[in-house]
Amino acid sequence: MTPFDDIDIAENSFCLRDAQIHRAFLDSGDMPVEADDAVRCDVIVRGGRIEAILPSGDAVDPTLPIHDLAGRHIWPGLVDAHVHLDKCQAFPRLIGADGTFAGARDATTADREAYWSYEDLYRRMSFGLRAAYAHGVTATRTHLDSPEPQAEISWRVFRRLRDEWRGRIDLQAVAFVPLDVYGTPFGARLAQIAADAGGVLGAVTRSTHGLHGMPFEGFERLLDQLFGLAEAHDLDLDLHVDESGDPNARALAAVAEATIRHGYEGRVTCGHCCSLAVQPEEAAARTIARVAEAEISVITLPVVNMYLQDRTPGRSPRWRGVPPVAELSAAGVSVAVAGDNCRDAFYAYGDHDLFDTFRQAVRILQLDNPVGDAPALVTSVPAGIMRLPDQGTLRVGGRADFNLFNARNLNELLSRPQGDRILVRGGLRVRPRLPEYSELDPPRDHAPIQTIRTETVE
Ligand SMILES: [Zn+2]
Numbered sequence: 001m002t003p004f005d006d007i008d009i010a011e012n013s014f015c016l017r018d019a020q021i022h023r024a025f026l027d028s029g030d031m032p033v034e035a036d037d038a039v040r041c042d043v044i045v046r047g048g049r050i051e052a053i054l055p056s057g058d059a060v061d062p063t064l065p066i067h068d069l070a071g072r073h074i075w076p077g078l079v080d081a082h083v084h085l086d087k088c089q090a091f092p093r094l095i096g097a098d099g100t101f102a103g104a105r106d107a108t109t110a111d112r113e114a115y116w117s118y119e120d121l122y123r124r125m126s127f128g129l130r131a132a133y134a135h136g137v138t139a140t141r142t143h144l145d146s147p148e149p150q151a152e153i154s155w156r157v158f159r160r161l162r163d164e165w166r167g168r169i170d171l172q173a174v175a176f177v178p179l180d181v182y183g184t185p186f187g188a189r190l191a192q193i194a195a196d197a198g199g200v201l202g203a204v205t206r207s208t209h210g211l212h213g214m215p216f217e218g219f220e221r222l223l224d225q226l227f228g229l230a231e232a233h234d235l236d237l238d239l240h241v242d243e244s245g246d247p248n249a250r251a252l253a254a255v256a257e258a259t260i261r262h263g264y265e266g267r268v269t270c271g272h273c274c275s276l277a278v279q280p281e282e283a284a285a286r287t288i289a290r291v292a293e294a295e296i297s298v299i300t301l302p303v304v305n306m307y308l309q310d311r312t313p314g315r316s317p318r319w320r321g322v323p324p325v326a327e328l329s330a331a332g333v334s335v336a337v338a339g340d341n342c343r344d345a346f347y348a349y350g351d352h353d354l355f356d357t358f359r360q361a362v363r364i365l366q367l368d369n370p371v372g373d374a375p376a377l378v379t380s381v382p383a384g385i386m387r388l389p390d391q392g393t394l395r396v397g398g399r400a401d402f403n404l405f406n407a408r409n410l411n412e413l414l415s416r417p418q419g420d421r422i423l424v425r426g427g428l429r430v431r432p433r434l435p436e437y438s439e440l441d442p443p444r445d446h447a448p449i450q451t452i453r454t455e456t457v458e
Pocket residue numbers: 082083084143240271340341
């Protein structure tokens with residue numbers, strides 16, 4: 001068994017002997033699936049691509065360097081399908097973020113209006129991508145706050161970063177605005193911006209100054225306008241829905257009806273969907289059935305929503321903030337786990353580490369005993385949502401992009417933070433460094449801003 005620290009893959013042709021790969025990541029064919037739903041195998045890599053995955057002991061090619069993994073687990077690159085790179089890393093300069101949803105919304109608006117220049121966005125979004133890459137992420141979808149005039153700046157930064165990161169991280173973006181924006185002339189312009197950039201159209205199912213669950217004028221009509229724009233530009237939709245513990249927040253059901261009405265089955269993703277967990281069982285079951293029928297994918301953001309939901313100063317939280325993932329999965333709904341916010345007004349912590357999110361998700365959502373297909377929630381399922389069939393799997397002919405863990409079973413994998421994970425990209429070991437926080441230090445003339453509380457009805 002090669003000591004973990006000594007595994008040094010310096011040539012892009014080699015054999016990994018006695019690896020374990022979870023069945024969520026590969027077509028196991030005739031290979032026996034053993035404990036923890038993993039396959040014990042040898043992996044031959046030639047020229048940076050996977051040439052063969054064979055039952056353990058079968059790979060014999062004396063010309064190749066051999067790395068004996070002694071049953072350690074290999075994962076594909078991680079796929080983080082819901083993040084907010086434009087908000088990330090602003091925490092040190094925020095004032096007024098009190099940890100609540102309304103406080104976060106207002107602190108973010110104030111921060112955006114004061115600071116979100118091209119340079120500021122590029123610096124913080126690059127920081128986020130470098131951290132994600134260092135933690136093993138190979139594809140990510142970011143929502144971009146896209147009100148007028150911010151959208152033009154943010155989408156330009158996104159296009160530059162997508163080009164710069166091509167080959168390391170597949171980067172996608174979603175136009176993110178409160179739904180009422182689609183009732184203004186800028187709605188059509190925003191759809192055009194997203195279409196021109198090859199992006200995804202999106203919205204949050206609340207009004208600009210409102211909270212999830214508050215009814216507002218023209219909700220159904222605005223949803224139809226959004227779907228109409230998506231159809232006109234042939235764009236997928238990715239929405240923020242019911243991010244609330246208010247049992248009256250029922251936008252998910254309305255989005256499912258709109259999806260079916262517009263014949264948009266299989267093209268809509270809904271993030272958060274927290275309030276589904278606090279609705280009467282029968283109402284929730286009805287909604288889940290319609291979501292399944294509409295072929296809507298759901299993304300849960302367990303770390304951020306456990307932190308953010310049910311937060312009232314002086315009162316302890318009573319629920320976990322996550323949707324009923326087991327019931328959604330049982331109904332046939334594709335569910336992914338993603339990272340969401342990172343060091344911003346909505347979530348004060350984090351390091352763009354989707355594996356850490358997965359470890360926490362297993363605990364928060366009780367995805368264990370058995371873990372089953374849960375590893376797919378941060379790999380192949382989000383890759384499907386992002387329409388990236390080469391991501392989130394390990395297959396013959398595919399690029400040799402591995403995350404290699406010093407763990408021989410899922411318990412070892414989930415018990416430690418795996419800070420020493422080894423990244424192999426295109427068949428070579430890469431050693432990216434995490435960016436230094438000091439890179440985000442503000443210029444000297446940078447004054448803190450005051451949070452603006454605007455017309456909030458609470
Ligand atoms: Zn989000």
